[in-house]
Amino acid sequence: MSNIELTWxxxxxxxxxDSTRHSVVISPPGDVGVKPSDLLxxxxxxxxxxxxxxxxxxxRARLDRLTVRVAGEQASEAPxxxxxxxxxxxxxxxxxxRVQLERAVDLALNKYCSVRASLSPDIEISFxxxxxxxxxxxx
Numbered sequence: 001m002s003n004i005e006l007t008w009x010x011x012x013x014x015x016x017x018d019s020t021r022h023s024v025v026i027s028p029p030g031d032v033g034v035k036p037s038d039l040l041x042x043x044x045x046x047x048x049x050x051x052x053x054x055x056x057x058x059x060r061a062r063l064d065r066l067t068v069r070v071a072g073e074q075a076s077e078a079p080x081x082x083x084x085x086x087x088x089x090x091x092x093x094x095x096x097x098r099v100q101l102e103r104a105v106d107l108a109l110n111k112y113c114s115v116r117a118s119l120s121p122d123i124e125i126s127f128x129x130x131x132x133x134x135x136x137x138x139x
Contacts, residue, residue, distance in 0.1 A: 012031070037074065041072050044070065044113070044119070048068065049066055051107070052066065061096035064094075072085045093134070097131075101129045105129055109125070
């Protein structure tokens, strides 16, 4: 079971603390923290990326970089629920084909990611991958 704690600091600022005592400041756009709806997108990207990295490493491919850019489309009226989310994976790796990368992302997103599994099935979630080969001599 996961347990978190959220403490109101002042105005619209909060401090979120996870079960291992890591913290994040949460606030409206333009303030010092992350807005709550962006935290959801970050959680989805991180959850998926964690499994993508694990799948790639199990294939013994050399992963140099993985970046996930996420675009979320929200409804224009309260409660501003996400209607669509698109994840763009930018990967630099050796010994990995585009098909293998797409399969890794699909498995991570649609089979293993608990954040995705917790979201409404009404949200249209899509992804694309961009695979580059490392430059010679790059680590």
